[in-house]
Amino acid sequence: xxxxxxxxxxxxxxxxxxxxxxxxxxxxxxxxxxxxxxxxxxxxxxxxxxxxxxxxxxxxxxxxxxxxxxxxxxxxxxxxxxxxxxxxxxxxxxxxxxxxxxxxxxxxxxxxxxxxxxxxxxxxxxxxxxxxxxxxxxxxxxxxxxxxxxxxxxxxxxxxxxxxxxxxxxxxxxxxxxxxxxxxxxxxxxxxxxxxxxxxxxxxxxxxxxxxxxxxxxxxxxxxxxxxxxxxxxxxxxxxxxxxxxxxxxxxxxxxxxxxxxxxxxxxxxxxxxxxxxxxxxxxxxxxxxxxxxxxxxxxxxxxxxxxxxxxxxxxxxxxxxxxxxxxxxxxxxxxxxxxxxxxxxxxxxx
Amino acid sequence: xxxxxxxxxxxxxxxxxxxxxxxxxxxxxxxxxxxxxxxxxxxxxxxxxxxxxxxxxxxxxxxxxxxxxxxxxxxxxxxxxxxxxxxxxxxxxxxxxxxxxxxxxxxxxxxxxxxxxxxxxxxxxxxxxxxxxxxxxxxxxxxxxxxxxxxxxxxxxxxxxxxxxxxxxxxxxxxxxxxxxxxxxxxxxxxxxxxxxxxxxxxxxxxxxxxxxxxxxxxxxxxxxxxxxxxxxxxxxxxxxxxxxxxxxxxxxxxxxxxxxxxxxxxxxxxxxxxxxxxxxxxxxxxxxxxxxxxxxxxxxxxxxxxxxxxxxxxxxxxxxxxxxxxxxxxxxxxxxxxxxxxxxxxxxxx
Ligand SMILES: O=P(O)(O)O[C@H]1O[C@H](CO)[C@@H](O)[C@H](O)[C@H]1O
Ligand SMILES: O=P(O)(O)O[C@H]1O[C@H](CO)[C@@H](O)[C@H](O)[C@H]1O
Numbered sequence: 001x002x003x004x005x006x007x008x009x010x011x012x013x014x015x016x017x018x019x020x021x022x023x024x025x026x027x028x029x030x031x032x033x034x035x036x037x038x039x040x041x042x043x044x045x046x047x048x049x050x051x052x053x054x055x056x057x058x059x060x061x062x063x064x065x066x067x068x069x070x071x072x073x074x075x076x077x078x079x080x081x082x083x084x085x086x087x088x089x090x091x092x093x094x095x096x097x098x099x100x101x102x103x104x105x106x107x108x109x110x111x112x113x114x115x116x117x118x119x120x121x122x123x124x125x126x127x128x129x130x131x132x133x134x135x136x137x138x139x140x141x142x143x144x145x146x147x148x149x150x151x152x153x154x155x156x157x158x159x160x161x162x163x164x165x166x167x168x169x170x171x172x173x174x175x176x177x178x179x180x181x182x183x184x185x186x187x188x189x190x191x192x193x194x195x196x197x198x199x200x201x202x203x204x205x206x207x208x209x210x211x212x213x214x215x216x217x218x219x220x221x222x223x224x225x226x227x228x229x230x231x232x233x234x235x236x237x238x239x240x241x242x243x244x245x246x247x248x249x250x251x252x253x254x255x256x257x258x259x260x261x262x263x264x265x266x267x268x269x270x271x272x273x274x275x276x277x278x279x280x281x282x283x284x285x286x287x288x289x290x291x292x293x294x295x296x297x298x299x300x301x302x303x304x305x306x307x308x309x310x311x312x313x314x315x316x317x318x319x320x321x322x323x324x325x326x327x328x329x330x331x332x333x334x335x336x337x338x339x340x341x342x343x344x345x346x347x348x349x350x351x
Numbered sequence: 352x353x354x355x356x357x358x359x360x361x362x363x364x365x366x367x368x369x370x371x372x373x374x375x376x377x378x379x380x381x382x383x384x385x386x387x388x389x390x391x392x393x394x395x396x397x398x399x400x401x402x403x404x405x406x407x408x409x410x411x412x413x414x415x416x417x418x419x420x421x422x423x424x425x426x427x428x429x430x431x432x433x434x435x436x437x438x439x440x441x442x443x444x445x446x447x448x449x450x451x452x453x454x455x456x457x458x459x460x461x462x463x464x465x466x467x468x469x470x471x472x473x474x475x476x477x478x479x480x481x482x483x484x485x486x487x488x489x490x491x492x493x494x495x496x497x498x499x500x501x502x503x504x505x506x507x508x509x510x511x512x513x514x515x516x517x518x519x520x521x522x523x524x525x526x527x528x529x530x531x532x533x534x535x536x537x538x539x540x541x542x543x544x545x546x547x548x549x550x551x552x553x554x555x556x557x558x559x560x561x562x563x564x565x566x567x568x569x570x571x572x573x574x575x576x577x578x579x580x581x582x583x584x585x586x587x588x589x590x591x592x593x594x595x596x597x598x599x600x601x602x603x604x605x606x607x608x609x610x611x612x613x614x615x616x617x618x619x620x621x622x623x624x625x626x627x628x629x630x631x632x633x634x635x636x637x638x639x640x641x642x643x644x645x646x647x648x649x650x651x652x653x654x655x656x657x658x659x660x661x662x663x664x665x666x667x668x669x670x671x672x673x674x675x676x677x678x679x680x681x682x683x684x685x686x687x688x689x690x691x692x693x694x695x696x697x698x699x700x701x702x
Contacts, residue, residue, distance in 0.1 A: 002437075010432065010434050010456070023433075023454060025431075027434070031430030034515045079379055079381070085353060088354045097555045098558070103362050162386060162387070162668045165385070204448045207449070228451075282669055282670075303672050317507045317512045318513075321532070322533075322633035323531070
């Protein structure tokens with residue numbers, strides 16, 4: 001009987017952060033693709049677009065003018081999924097099948113730069129440090145509101161990720177409840193902590209650094225790697241080396257190193273298919289419920305959809321929706337590809 | 352303080368099948384859309400396409416010829432995600448962070464019709480009955496293999512769902528393990544059954560029929576509804592009225608009624624935006640592990656991505672990937688829209 005070879009044979013891997021499995025089919029990356037291709041978007045955007053509702057000075061949907069901002073700029077989402085209003089709720093209205101509860105929250109938009117065409121990989125490190133400080137301020141500002149127990153910082157980049165405006169920006173959705181994925185993660189971090197009196201991601205990182213198979217970038221304070229249980233073809237996670245729970249725990253040096261690793265990772269992503277690389281990314285960190293959370297460790301997820309080229313993505317559809325996430329290329333192979341890519345942005349390479 | 356109004360206020364709903372929540376933002380459907388639009392595909396496909404690898408008589412990637420089939424036709428996927436080979440596995444190789452196990456299985460493709468351009472809503476009921484009998488045979492044939500414990504029947508329809516060929520077809524992935532979503536569902540069905548000695552979906556269906564707010568189609572043996580906890584804008588579920596666990600339990604009458612409800616539901620879907628409506632669908636039913644599963648009830652999920660028109664879909668991205676699924680239109684509203692759509696396919700309506 002053939003002996004199990006994780007680089008060749010179909011297998012499942014376990015994700016201890018959310019207690020779910022992923023099906024890995026290494027041999028399958030050879031299949032031809034005749035399906036839908038994503039459009040390629042122009043790399044030649046102007047620095048200022050008079051029709052963009054995020055550019056400085058321009059007018060937004062609600063009639064307000066953006067300030068002539070010079071670094072980053074934060075405003076309340078004009079079409080927020082959450083509302084701040086307190087709602088009176090009769091608990092007895094819930095039951096087994098029709099359980100619902102009002103949800104209170106705030107959605108904000110964070111413009112990363114006044115320049116319409118300047119994405120993270122092309123920004124100076126100082127500008128990224130400024131974004132990190134903006135995230136810190138928002139985490140504090142939103143987190144201190146008594147009904148806000150969770151602050152989700154994220155970015156949807158690229159039209160394939162439902163982003164309707166190429167102007168570099170992210171979002172923050174802050175709310176009363178822990179969202180489903182965060183609650184799952186917290187439960188698993190917590191039971192690991194209760195069992196081992198140590199931190200799951202901390203211990204995982206130590207093992208990954210020893211194995212050195214899935215590491216993409218390392219600096220003094222952060223490591224970017226393709227998790228063993230990654231579902232997206234080029235999914236990565238940035239983990240802090242030091243154990244702390246939230247973005248406001250950063251030292252000055254950590255702020256710089258985080259900015260650096262964000263820049264380097266997104267440069268590698270852009271270089272992969274020589275395109276402005278689409279992804280959704282976001283930070284998972286301690287809830288703002290006032291409790292101590294020694295089980296939490298600051299980390300950031302990158303979920304990029306592209307698989308083979310700038311136009312061919314991985315579809316998480318039928319089997320994946322009904323059964324389980326499935327990937328074709330192994331995480332080890334993806335990490336190797338990303339690791340070997342240049343640290344210089346392809347646009348700066350062109351003569 | 353404003354009293355909670357589920358039709359207006361942001362809220363979360365609980366999905367008892369998988370123990371997860373969804374964020375519902377009823378007010379948000381008003382936001383304008385400037386983002387990516389999906390291409391519209393031609394409705395004028397030929398009945399036979401000489402370049403299609405699924406049409407009768409044509410040649411497939413592996414060099415084999417399809418037979419001149421007249422109803423449905425099943426073959427092993429030429430680029431299967433699973434392999435049948437038995438793999439020797441040293442259990443000790445697993446640990447907390449790097450848990451992996453080989454997975455054995457079989458992937459098949461089910462052509463629904465020899466006609467390249469005939470999708471479910473346009474097929475005669477007898478042809479859909481024939482597909483159901485094909486699914487039954489496959490469930491028996493695959494399920495009796497001793498290492499196969501789960502048979503996932505599904506369809507990806509439309510290029511936006513990663514389907515690379517418009518020829519009407521679905522897939523079956525049969526494997527040793529229960530996939531993540533099925534295992535979650537089984538756990539929740541099981542604990543409900545253990546607690547109440549009755550079936551979760553059976554009891555849910557009774558309540559839904561009483562409330563009559565989310566029902567889309569009813570016939571003697573099946574009900575199609577928008578679940579209270581639906582995440583996709585026009586998500587539906589077909590539930591059998593009678594309690595049974597698997598497709599092979601159908602009576603003759605149930606086969607006909609299931610074919611009828613499949614046809615009617617997909618007609619309504621096509622009529623919604625007057626387009627060949629994309630979706631991923633699939634059957635959830637008893638595992639084939641040989642055990643009795645009184646907790647299971649046969650049901651089928653439809654996950655369609657479109658939100659506002661034939662070209663604007665809902666993106667499950669940043670917040671949804673990192674936090675929680677989010678929807679804009681309420682399930683009650685979606686059910687009303689679907690219910691009120693004609694039962695006659697829009698193409699047959701045109702003079
Ligand atoms: O097997 P197909 O149709 O080529 O592929 C499609 O369905 C599969 C099962 O849901 C997915 O894994 C693929 O990402 C998708 O493109
Ligand atoms: O808020 P935006 O950018 O308009 O919208 C985008 O991100 C949101 C948060 O992930 C999603 O709910 C939307 O489906 C997506 O189109």
